[in-house]
Amino acid sequence: MADILQVARAQVLGQGTGLTQQQALSCLQLPDEQVDELLDLAHEVRRAWCGDEVEVEGIVSVKTGGCPEDCHFCSQSGVFDSPVRSAWLDVRSLVQAAKQTASTGATEFCIVAAVRGPDERLMAQVRQGVAAIKSEVDINIACSLGMLTQRQVDELAGIGVHRYNHNLETARSYFGAVVTTHTFEERWSTCEMVREAGMELCCGGILGMGETAEQRSEFAAQLAELAPDEVPLNFLNPRPGTPFSSLATMPALDALRATATFRLVMPHTVLRFAGGREITLGDLTERGLRGGVNALIVGNYLTTLGFPADQDLAMLRDLKMPIKALAKNL
Ligand code: SF4
DSSP states (O other): OOOHHHHHIIIIIIHOOOOOHHHHHHHHTOOGGGHHHHHHHHHHHHHHHHOSOBEEEEEEEEEESOBSSOOTTOTTBSSSOOSOOOEEOOHHHHHHHHHHHHHTTOSEEEEEEOSSSOOHHHHHHHHHHHHHHHHHOOSEEEEEOSSOOHHHHHHHHHTTOOEEEOOOBSOGGGGGGTOSSSOHHHHHHHHHHHHHTTOEEEOOEEEOSSOOHHHHHHHHHHHHHHOOSEEEEEEOOOOTTSTTTTSOOOOHHHHHHHHHHHHHHOTTSEEEEOTTHHHHHGGGHHHHHTTTOOEEEOSOOSSSOOOOHHHHHHHHHHTTOOBOOOOOOO
């Protein structure tokens, strides 16, 4: 194959056409000495096709732990012996968390629950929470509540949920090694329903779970096929008690290689650094932001601590990357 970086420059930067699975694999296999060049190209692509702004989001967990599913990376599964205990958050606390998130300049506030899919109790809580936040806080509301029925999709769209997060987690060919209690296709079908109902789709996954480079490129291509508005990239943070607790964290250079490659596969998508970036990248987070990423989750994650929001916001100021403002009355 011709030099993949030259090809990507013409195809992705020049025409806005994402890399194919095979081309993505070539990027993932670039030697260490070329990773800087790959990241620089991904940064140019992000600026050309997405602009300079960085989207900031906060998340809050309305229901933590005790999930019946067995996603092997997840400390919120009730199937494993992990130290996360089951807990619910009330509507007042949700509104407080939304206010705090808005005060950081974030435009998205995501309500997350550790469930296979929402039951009536959770839907009622979300209904009340969304209404209360909308009346008091100027912020877009996103939800992540697991697999949905068509009725639930329609209801969430109807109450004004702006974006729905549901991750594919990993490549179709590797999914069975990560989750056995539901299928890749079940996840895919919720994602399609969300998009068809007019909500923005946020769909990504976790890298560094033992998948091969081939499977990483397969995953990027499958995400591109689904065409989500946003792709959150997590890196495995091996949690005690989970089946993946003894996996090593992903080498930082591999994480950066993958980040830039995902940008080149999806030149127009919001690409967000989510969980695990602190342990995997540390100070190299900045390199990722100059390597294709244009969104961050600030503050704490669901079960682990992130960098404090102030530190992330200062980093964006240092990098001279403006935070995206809330679009009014779209
Ligand atoms: S469905 Fe979500 S909360 Fe439940 S185990 Fe899987 S990743 Fe964790």
